[in-house]
Amino acid sequence: MALGEFDLIARHFTRPVRRSPLGVGDDCALIAPAAGMQLAVSSDMLVEGRHFLSTVAPERLGHKALAVNLSDLAACGARPLAYTLALSLPRADEAWLAALASGLHALADRHDIELVGGDTTAGPLNLCITVFGEVPAGDALLRSGARAGDDLWISHPATPDEPGWLGEARLMLEIFRGTPGVRTEGLDLDRLRLAMECPQPRVALGLALRGVARSAIDVSDGLLGDLGHVLRRSGGLGARIEAAALPRSAAILRQHEALQLECLLAGGDDYELLFSADPTDRDTVSALAARAGCGVTRIGTLGAAGTPLEVVDADGRPLAAAWASFDHFLSR
Numbered sequence: 001m002a003l004g005e006f007d008l009i010a011r012h013f014t015r016p017v018r019r020s021p022l023g024v025g026d027d028c029a030l031i032a033p034a035a036g037m038q039l040a041v042s043s044d045m046l047v048e049g050r051h052f053l054s055t056v057a058p059e060r061l062g063h064k065a066l067a068v069n070l071s072d073l074a075a076c077g078a079r080p081l082a083y084t085l086a087l088s089l090p091r092a093d094e095a096w097l098a099a100l101a102s103g104l105h106a107l108a109d110r111h112d113i114e115l116v117g118g119d120t121t122a123g124p125l126n127l128c129i130t131v132f133g134e135v136p137a138g139d140a141l142l143r144s145g146a147r148a149g150d151d152l153w154i155s156h157p158a159t160p161d162e163p164g165w166l167g168e169a170r171l172m173l174e175i176f177r178g179t180p181g182v183r184t185e186g187l188d189l190d191r192l193r194l195a196m197e198c199p200q201p202r203v204a205l206g207l208a209l210r211g212v213a214r215s216a217i218d219v220s221d222g223l224l225g226d227l228g229h230v231l232r233r234s235g236g237l238g239a240r241i242e243a244a245a246l247p248r249s250a251a252i253l254r255q256h257e258a259l260q261l262e263c264l265l266a267g268g269d270d271y272e273l274l275f276s277a278d279p280t281d282r283d284t285v286s287a288l289a290a291r292a293g294c295g296v297t298r299i300g301t302l303g304a305a306g307t308p309l310e311v312v313d314a315d316g317r318p319l320a321a322a323w324a325s326f327d328h329f330l331s332r
């Protein structure tokens with residue numbers, strides 16, 4: 001059944017707001033951050049064929065569109081408040097829209113963030129979400145706060161049984177692409193697909209790390225490339241990553257070493273938090289992560305300004321490889 005624009009909005013994207021003074025239906029929504037709070041704002045767009053395959057289940061697409069945005073709030077240590085959804089659709093397919101909305105609403109409810117507005121138009125499939133969060137003034141985690149000597153940490157699931165470990169989304173992409181040399185025997189492909197299609201944003205960890213992490217970023221374009229952004233924004237620091245310390249799931253460990261490192265260091269779509277902290281805060285960081293329901297692993301150390309970003313083997317020798325981070329205009 002074909003739906004008109006306003007019926008579609010009313011049926012799938014209008015829900016009562018609990019916290020915001022005004023949600024869907026007027027020219028603007030109204031959001032009321034608490035006194036002393038700053039608004040944290042971020043947008044992420046998902047384009048068919050570029051960020052997702054046309055075959056993806058619509059529930060998962062809804063989940064991922066919001067998850068990648070929540071991940072940005074997590075990286076800033078902001079508490080989610082509200083979001084808007086700008087949607088371009090080739091056709092108004094009722095079942096497809098209902099499934100997309102259920103994926104969105106389920107994740108939104110889990111993170112207590114409400115849909116307050118958006119825009120809907122006919123066109124190529126494209127979803128753009130803007131999230132709004134709040135953070136006490138001056139407490140946001142930034143890319144620019146790292147210092148030489150900081151420990152470098154990466155988040156991951158709390159247990160090996162949980163899907164969504166570093167590099168698994170990239171591994172699934174290589175399997176879809178049919179890349180030669182990828183070992184698929186014995187892999188749980190449904191689980192790997194979850195890693196790619198249903199990332200879990202580390203919102204609780206981001207909140208817990210306020211006042212402890214000195215810098216943070218979420219890994220969306222590959223660990224090394226995203227670390228490069230932190231190092232540049234923090235005065236040109238260097239970093240030394242120990243390859244042997246990188247958290248590796250069973251699926252990653254089945255691959256040959258070069259592919260493992262490619263997935264771990266240049267994978268992308270991981271949505272883990274990469275952050276730095278004072279070495280005296282090691283126990284604190286581990287305890288906070290456990291309370292936030294995820295794991296964290298120390299993977300290296302930040303170096304003085306002007307020193308390189310290098311990945312070293314177990315003997316401390318730099319590995320020679322060109323891992324490129326994803327860039328929409330330079331890559332592929």
Ligand code: ADP
Pocket residue numbers: 009013014023024025026027028084085086087115116117118119120
């Ligand atoms: P305007 O013409 O004033 O820009 P629209 O007619 O485009 O408003 O939208 C009507 C209402 O529906 C607005 O409150 C808008 O925020 C909301 N809206 C439109 N599309 C969506 C969507 N995909 N999800 C949530 N709210 C939407």
Ligand code: MG
Pocket residue numbers: 026027
């Ligand atoms: Mg208007």
